[in-house]
Amino acid sequence: MESAILSSFRAGIVALSLDGTIAYINPIGKRILAGCSLEEGESIHPRAGENIFFRVLSESVALNYLPTRVECEIPGRDGDHQFLGFTLSELKEGEKRVGICAFFKDLTQVEMAEESEDLNRRLVLLGQMAAGLAHEIRNPMASIGVHCSILKSHLSQNEKLFSSVSMIAREIERVEAIIRECLNFVRPAELGTRKIQVDKFVTGIVDRFRALHPEMEFTLRRQEDVVLEAEADQGLLEQAISNIISNAVDVCDRRGKVEVSLGISRHFSELMRLGRNVGPIVHGHSGKEEEFIRITIRDHGPGIPLEIQEKMFVPFYTTKKGGTGLGLPIAQKIIHAHGGVLDLKSEPGKGTDFIIKIPMRQTGG
Secondary structure (H helix, E strand, C coil): CHHHHHHCCCCEEEEEECCCEEEEECHHHHHHCHHHCCCCCCECHHHCCCCHHHHHHHHHCCCCCCCCCEEEEEECHHHCEEEEEEEEEEEEECCEEEEEEEEEEECHHHHHHHHHHHHHHHHHHHHHHHHHHHHHHHHHHHHHHHHHHHHHHHCCCCHHHHHHHHHHHHHHHHHHHHHHHHHHHHCCCCCCCEEEEHHHHHHHHHHHHHHHCCCCEEEEEECCCCCCEEEECHHHHHHHHHHHHHHHHHHCCCCCEEEEEEEEEEEECCCCECCECCCCCCCCCCCCEEEEEEEEEEECCCCCCHHHHCCCCCCCCCCCCCCCCCHHHHHHHHHHHCCCEEEEEEECCCEEEEEEEEECCCCCC
16 A cells, blocks of 8 residues: 555655665656656765756755755756756654655746746736837838838939938838737737647748758758657747747858757656646646657857857847847747747857747647
Protein backbone atom coordinates (compact mmCIF):
# COMPACT_ATOMS: atom_id res chain seq x y z
CA MET A 1 0.00 0.00 0.00
CA GLU A 2 2.78 2.44 0.93
CA SER A 3 4.55 1.78 -2.38
CA ALA A 4 1.30 2.31 -4.33
CA ILE A 5 0.68 5.66 -2.62
CA LEU A 6 4.19 6.93 -3.37
CA SER A 7 4.09 5.71 -6.97
CA SER A 8 0.77 7.46 -7.69
CA PHE A 9 1.64 10.73 -5.95
CA ARG A 10 0.99 13.72 -8.27
CA ALA A 11 4.42 15.26 -7.69
CA GLY A 12 7.96 14.02 -8.09
CA ILE A 13 9.46 12.49 -4.94
CA VAL A 14 13.14 11.78 -4.33
CA ALA A 15 14.46 10.51 -1.00
CA LEU A 16 18.12 10.64 0.04
CA SER A 17 19.90 8.94 2.89
CA LEU A 18 22.23 11.07 5.00
CA ASP A 19 25.28 9.97 2.99
CA GLY A 20 23.67 11.41 -0.18
CA THR A 21 22.57 8.10 -1.72
CA ILE A 22 19.32 8.18 -3.71
CA ALA A 23 17.08 5.84 -1.72
CA TYR A 24 13.88 6.29 -3.76
CA ILE A 25 12.49 8.20 -6.73
CA ASN A 26 8.89 7.76 -7.88
CA PRO A 27 7.83 7.28 -11.53
CA ILE A 28 6.58 10.86 -11.98
CA GLY A 29 9.86 12.14 -10.53
CA LYS A 30 11.79 10.11 -13.11
CA ARG A 31 9.69 11.55 -15.91
CA ILE A 32 10.14 15.14 -14.72
CA LEU A 33 13.91 14.63 -14.46
CA ALA A 34 14.22 12.84 -17.80
CA GLY A 35 16.72 15.43 -19.03
CA CYS A 36 19.08 14.81 -16.07
CA SER A 37 17.90 11.47 -14.73
CA LEU A 38 18.65 10.11 -11.26
CA GLU A 39 18.85 6.45 -10.36
CA GLU A 40 18.27 4.76 -7.04
CA GLY A 41 21.54 3.76 -5.43
CA GLU A 42 23.70 6.52 -6.90
CA SER A 43 25.17 9.37 -4.86
CA ILE A 44 23.94 12.91 -5.43
CA HIS A 45 27.26 14.50 -4.39
CA PRO A 46 29.24 13.89 -7.62
CA ARG A 47 26.37 15.42 -9.57
CA ALA A 48 25.93 18.54 -7.42
CA GLY A 49 27.54 20.73 -10.07
CA GLU A 50 25.05 19.81 -12.80
CA ASN A 51 22.23 22.11 -11.70
CA ILE A 52 20.82 24.03 -8.74
CA PHE A 53 18.33 21.31 -7.78
CA PHE A 54 21.05 18.67 -7.41
CA ARG A 55 23.29 21.10 -5.54
CA VAL A 56 20.53 21.88 -3.02
CA LEU A 57 19.87 18.15 -2.59
CA SER A 58 23.57 17.52 -2.01
CA GLU A 59 23.88 20.29 0.56
CA SER A 60 20.56 19.59 2.29
CA VAL A 61 21.76 16.41 4.03
CA ALA A 62 24.06 18.60 6.14
CA LEU A 63 21.59 21.45 6.77
CA ASN A 64 19.65 21.91 9.97
CA TYR A 65 17.13 24.27 8.33
CA LEU A 66 15.75 22.96 5.05
CA PRO A 67 14.66 25.38 2.29
CA THR A 68 11.03 25.28 1.17
CA ARG A 69 9.15 26.72 -1.81
CA VAL A 70 12.25 26.94 -3.99
CA GLU A 71 12.15 27.41 -7.75
CA CYS A 72 15.05 26.76 -10.10
CA GLU A 73 15.97 26.06 -13.71
CA ILE A 74 17.46 22.73 -14.81
CA PRO A 75 18.33 21.18 -18.19
CA GLY A 76 15.38 19.45 -19.85
CA ARG A 77 15.13 16.99 -22.69
CA ASP A 78 15.99 17.97 -26.28
CA GLY A 79 18.19 20.83 -25.05
CA ASP A 80 15.26 22.67 -23.45
CA HIS A 81 15.40 24.41 -20.13
CA GLN A 82 12.95 23.32 -17.45
CA PHE A 83 11.63 25.07 -14.34
CA LEU A 84 11.15 23.15 -11.10
CA GLY A 85 9.42 24.09 -7.87
CA PHE A 86 10.33 22.00 -4.85
CA THR A 87 10.23 21.74 -1.08
CA LEU A 88 12.37 19.66 1.27
CA SER A 89 11.53 17.82 4.48
CA GLU A 90 13.31 15.54 6.91
CA LEU A 91 12.87 11.78 6.92
CA LYS A 92 12.80 10.44 10.49
CA GLU A 93 12.60 7.14 12.26
CA GLY A 94 11.18 8.17 15.58
CA GLU A 95 13.31 11.14 16.65
CA LYS A 96 16.30 10.15 14.56
CA ARG A 97 16.92 11.93 11.28
CA VAL A 98 17.69 9.33 8.59
CA GLY A 99 17.43 11.30 5.39
CA ILE A 100 15.91 14.05 3.25
CA CYS A 101 12.86 13.99 1.00
CA ALA A 102 12.23 16.41 -1.87
CA PHE A 103 8.78 17.00 -3.38
CA PHE A 104 9.00 18.72 -6.77
CA LYS A 105 6.87 19.74 -9.75
CA ASP A 106 7.51 20.83 -13.30
CA LEU A 107 6.66 24.54 -13.55
CA THR A 108 7.73 24.96 -17.17
CA GLN A 109 4.22 25.75 -18.41
CA VAL A 110 3.61 28.01 -15.42
CA GLU A 111 6.44 30.16 -16.74
CA MET A 112 4.67 30.14 -20.10
CA ALA A 113 1.43 31.23 -18.42
CA GLU A 114 3.19 34.10 -16.66
CA GLU A 115 4.78 35.27 -19.92
CA SER A 116 1.33 35.24 -21.51
CA GLU A 117 -0.17 37.16 -18.58
CA ASP A 118 2.59 39.78 -18.80
CA LEU A 119 2.01 40.13 -22.53
CA ASN A 120 -1.73 40.59 -21.98
CA ARG A 121 -1.08 43.46 -19.56
CA ARG A 122 1.06 45.19 -22.16
CA LEU A 123 -1.58 44.57 -24.81
CA VAL A 124 -4.27 46.36 -22.79
CA LEU A 125 -2.14 49.51 -22.58
CA LEU A 126 -1.04 49.30 -26.20
CA GLY A 127 -4.57 48.66 -27.38
CA GLN A 128 -5.90 51.79 -25.74
CA MET A 129 -3.06 53.86 -27.15
CA ALA A 130 -3.15 52.35 -30.64
CA ALA A 131 -6.89 52.79 -31.08
CA GLY A 132 -6.63 56.50 -30.35
CA LEU A 133 -3.54 56.97 -32.49
CA ALA A 134 -5.03 55.12 -35.44
CA HIS A 135 -8.10 57.36 -35.43
CA GLU A 136 -6.11 60.59 -35.04
CA ILE A 137 -3.43 59.73 -37.61
CA ARG A 138 -5.28 57.84 -40.33
CA ASN A 139 -7.67 60.62 -41.33
CA PRO A 140 -5.01 63.29 -41.98
CA MET A 141 -2.78 60.67 -43.68
CA ALA A 142 -5.61 59.75 -46.03
CA SER A 143 -6.18 63.40 -46.83
CA ILE A 144 -2.48 63.97 -47.54
CA GLY A 145 -2.45 60.86 -49.74
CA VAL A 146 -5.34 62.15 -51.82
CA HIS A 147 -3.66 65.52 -52.34
CA CYS A 148 -0.40 63.82 -53.31
CA SER A 149 -2.26 61.94 -56.04
CA ILE A 150 -3.78 65.20 -57.29
CA LEU A 151 -0.38 66.94 -57.29
CA LYS A 152 1.29 64.05 -59.13
CA SER A 153 -1.30 64.26 -61.92
CA HIS A 154 -0.36 67.96 -62.46
CA LEU A 155 3.41 67.62 -62.08
CA SER A 156 4.27 65.01 -64.67
CA GLN A 157 6.34 67.59 -66.58
CA ASN A 158 8.28 68.76 -63.51
CA GLU A 159 10.59 65.86 -62.72
CA LYS A 160 12.01 67.33 -59.49
CA LEU A 161 8.63 68.16 -57.92
CA PHE A 162 7.11 64.91 -59.19
CA SER A 163 9.92 62.96 -57.47
CA SER A 164 9.39 64.86 -54.19
CA VAL A 165 5.64 64.28 -54.17
CA SER A 166 6.19 60.59 -54.97
CA MET A 167 8.54 60.33 -52.01
CA ILE A 168 5.88 61.89 -49.75
CA ALA A 169 3.32 59.37 -51.03
CA ARG A 170 5.69 56.46 -50.26
CA GLU A 171 6.29 57.72 -46.73
CA ILE A 172 2.53 58.02 -46.18
CA GLU A 173 2.12 54.39 -47.27
CA ARG A 174 4.84 53.42 -44.80
CA VAL A 175 3.07 55.23 -41.94
CA GLU A 176 -0.19 53.48 -42.84
CA ALA A 177 1.62 50.12 -42.85
CA ILE A 178 2.99 50.82 -39.36
CA ILE A 179 -0.50 51.69 -38.12
CA ARG A 180 -1.88 48.43 -39.57
CA GLU A 181 0.91 46.44 -37.92
CA CYS A 182 0.27 48.12 -34.57
CA LEU A 183 -3.43 47.30 -34.77
CA ASN A 184 -2.65 43.70 -35.73
CA PHE A 185 -0.47 43.45 -32.65
CA VAL A 186 -2.95 44.82 -30.13
CA ARG A 187 -6.00 42.93 -31.43
CA PRO A 188 -6.64 39.57 -29.77
CA ALA A 189 -5.43 36.62 -31.81
CA GLU A 190 -8.60 34.65 -32.57
CA LEU A 191 -7.60 31.15 -33.60
CA GLY A 192 -9.32 29.23 -36.36
CA THR A 193 -7.69 25.90 -35.59
CA ARG A 194 -7.66 22.77 -37.69
CA LYS A 195 -5.29 19.83 -38.04
CA ILE A 196 -2.28 20.73 -40.16
CA GLN A 197 0.74 18.74 -41.32
CA VAL A 198 3.40 20.98 -39.86
CA ASP A 199 6.30 19.57 -41.89
CA LYS A 200 4.49 20.13 -45.21
CA PHE A 201 3.29 23.54 -44.13
CA VAL A 202 6.77 24.71 -43.01
CA THR A 203 8.34 23.26 -46.18
CA GLY A 204 6.10 25.62 -48.17
CA ILE A 205 7.28 28.61 -46.13
CA VAL A 206 10.95 27.69 -46.58
CA ASP A 207 10.47 27.17 -50.34
CA ARG A 208 8.95 30.64 -50.60
CA PHE A 209 11.94 32.20 -48.84
CA ARG A 210 14.30 30.27 -51.13
CA ALA A 211 12.56 31.85 -54.12
CA LEU A 212 12.63 35.33 -52.57
CA HIS A 213 16.29 35.11 -51.49
CA PRO A 214 18.18 32.86 -53.95
CA GLU A 215 21.49 34.24 -52.66
CA MET A 216 20.87 32.64 -49.25
CA GLU A 217 21.08 29.00 -48.19
CA PHE A 218 18.00 27.50 -46.50
CA THR A 219 17.98 23.98 -45.05
CA LEU A 220 15.09 22.03 -43.52
CA ARG A 221 15.48 19.02 -41.24
CA ARG A 222 12.79 16.98 -39.53
CA GLN A 223 12.74 14.37 -36.80
CA GLU A 224 12.19 10.93 -38.31
CA ASP A 225 9.54 8.38 -37.31
CA VAL A 226 7.13 10.94 -35.77
CA VAL A 227 3.88 12.46 -37.01
CA LEU A 228 4.34 16.23 -37.10
CA GLU A 229 0.66 17.14 -36.94
CA ALA A 230 -0.89 19.84 -34.75
CA GLU A 231 -4.15 21.68 -34.19
CA ALA A 232 -3.30 25.25 -35.16
CA ASP A 233 -4.36 28.34 -37.09
CA GLN A 234 -2.28 27.91 -40.23
CA GLY A 235 -2.54 31.54 -41.34
CA LEU A 236 -1.41 32.99 -38.02
CA LEU A 237 1.29 30.37 -37.54
CA GLU A 238 2.61 31.12 -41.03
CA GLN A 239 2.80 34.80 -40.10
CA ALA A 240 4.75 34.01 -36.92
CA ILE A 241 7.25 31.67 -38.63
CA SER A 242 7.66 34.05 -41.58
CA ASN A 243 8.37 36.96 -39.24
CA ILE A 244 11.13 34.97 -37.52
CA ILE A 245 12.70 33.71 -40.78
CA SER A 246 12.53 37.23 -42.22
CA ASN A 247 14.34 38.48 -39.12
CA ALA A 248 16.99 35.77 -39.64
CA VAL A 249 17.43 36.84 -43.27
CA ASP A 250 17.92 40.46 -42.22
CA VAL A 251 20.53 39.71 -39.54
CA CYS A 252 22.48 37.61 -42.08
CA ASP A 253 22.49 40.64 -44.38
CA ARG A 254 20.67 38.48 -46.95
CA ARG A 255 23.82 36.46 -47.71
CA GLY A 256 23.96 33.83 -44.96
CA LYS A 257 22.50 30.49 -43.97
CA VAL A 258 19.23 29.71 -42.18
CA GLU A 259 18.43 26.25 -40.81
CA VAL A 260 14.90 25.16 -39.87
CA SER A 261 14.42 21.94 -37.88
CA LEU A 262 11.20 20.19 -36.84
CA GLY A 263 10.59 17.68 -34.10
CA ILE A 264 8.67 16.73 -30.97
CA SER A 265 9.31 18.04 -27.45
CA ARG A 266 7.66 16.76 -24.29
CA HIS A 267 6.92 18.51 -21.02
CA PHE A 268 5.21 17.19 -17.95
CA SER A 269 2.33 19.63 -17.62
CA GLU A 270 1.21 19.47 -14.00
CA LEU A 271 0.39 23.10 -13.41
CA MET A 272 -0.03 23.43 -9.64
CA ARG A 273 2.58 25.89 -8.43
CA LEU A 274 3.73 25.88 -4.81
CA GLY A 275 1.45 28.25 -2.93
CA ARG A 276 -0.88 29.19 -5.80
CA ASN A 277 -3.22 27.65 -8.36
CA VAL A 278 -2.71 28.00 -12.08
CA GLY A 279 -5.13 26.79 -14.76
CA PRO A 280 -3.86 24.53 -17.53
CA ILE A 281 -2.75 26.09 -20.80
CA VAL A 282 -3.77 23.00 -22.75
CA HIS A 283 -7.27 22.51 -21.40
CA GLY A 284 -8.17 18.99 -20.38
CA HIS A 285 -4.61 17.69 -20.23
CA SER A 286 -3.34 18.84 -16.82
CA GLY A 287 -1.25 16.24 -15.06
CA LYS A 288 -0.27 14.39 -18.22
CA GLU A 289 2.84 14.49 -20.33
CA GLU A 290 2.10 16.73 -23.32
CA GLU A 291 3.59 16.60 -26.77
CA PHE A 292 4.68 19.83 -28.40
CA ILE A 293 5.68 20.53 -31.98
CA ARG A 294 9.15 22.09 -31.83
CA ILE A 295 10.29 24.38 -34.67
CA THR A 296 13.83 25.74 -34.38
CA ILE A 297 14.96 28.52 -36.72
CA ARG A 298 18.71 29.04 -36.61
CA ASP A 299 20.65 31.76 -38.37
CA HIS A 300 24.42 31.95 -38.71
CA GLY A 301 24.51 35.70 -38.22
CA PRO A 302 26.44 37.77 -35.69
CA GLY A 303 24.34 36.67 -32.72
CA ILE A 304 22.54 38.90 -30.23
CA PRO A 305 24.43 40.61 -27.39
CA LEU A 306 23.25 39.53 -23.96
CA GLU A 307 22.04 43.02 -23.02
CA ILE A 308 19.80 43.09 -26.11
CA GLN A 309 18.36 39.57 -25.86
CA GLU A 310 15.90 40.50 -23.10
CA LYS A 311 14.52 43.31 -25.28
CA MET A 312 13.90 41.25 -28.41
CA PHE A 313 10.19 40.67 -27.65
CA VAL A 314 9.52 44.18 -26.34
CA PRO A 315 7.09 45.96 -28.70
CA PHE A 316 8.64 48.73 -30.83
CA TYR A 317 12.21 47.84 -29.87
CA THR A 318 14.31 47.39 -33.01
CA THR A 319 17.93 47.57 -34.09
CA LYS A 320 17.03 47.64 -37.80
CA LYS A 321 16.80 50.84 -39.79
CA GLY A 322 13.20 51.29 -40.86
CA GLY A 323 11.95 48.45 -38.67
CA THR A 324 8.79 48.75 -36.57
CA GLY A 325 9.95 46.49 -33.73
CA LEU A 326 6.74 44.46 -33.95
CA GLY A 327 7.72 41.41 -36.02
CA LEU A 328 8.97 39.29 -33.12
CA PRO A 329 6.37 40.51 -30.59
CA ILE A 330 3.60 39.61 -33.06
CA ALA A 331 5.18 36.17 -33.54
CA GLN A 332 5.34 35.71 -29.76
CA LYS A 333 1.70 36.78 -29.40
CA ILE A 334 0.59 34.20 -32.00
CA ILE A 335 2.61 31.40 -30.38
CA HIS A 336 1.21 32.29 -26.94
CA ALA A 337 -2.32 32.26 -28.37
CA HIS A 338 -1.68 28.63 -29.35
CA GLY A 339 -0.70 27.83 -25.75
CA GLY A 340 2.95 27.65 -26.76
CA VAL A 341 6.19 29.43 -26.09
CA LEU A 342 8.74 31.31 -28.20
CA ASP A 343 12.27 31.25 -26.83
CA LEU A 344 15.69 32.26 -28.11
CA LYS A 345 19.24 31.14 -27.55
CA SER A 346 22.06 33.24 -28.93
CA GLU A 347 25.80 33.48 -28.66
CA PRO A 348 27.55 36.54 -30.09
CA GLY A 349 29.55 35.56 -33.15
CA LYS A 350 27.86 32.17 -33.53
CA GLY A 351 24.28 32.93 -34.51
CA THR A 352 20.83 32.67 -32.93
CA ASP A 353 18.20 29.96 -32.40
CA PHE A 354 14.53 30.93 -32.19
CA ILE A 355 12.59 28.01 -30.71
CA ILE A 356 8.83 27.66 -31.22
CA LYS A 357 6.89 25.08 -29.22
CA ILE A 358 3.14 24.67 -29.62
CA PRO A 359 0.95 21.88 -28.20
CA MET A 360 -0.16 19.28 -30.70
CA ARG A 361 -3.69 19.49 -29.27
CA GLN A 362 -5.63 22.65 -28.45
CA THR A 363 -8.48 20.87 -26.61
CA GLY A 364 -8.90 17.75 -24.57
CA GLY A 365 -9.67 14.54 -26.38
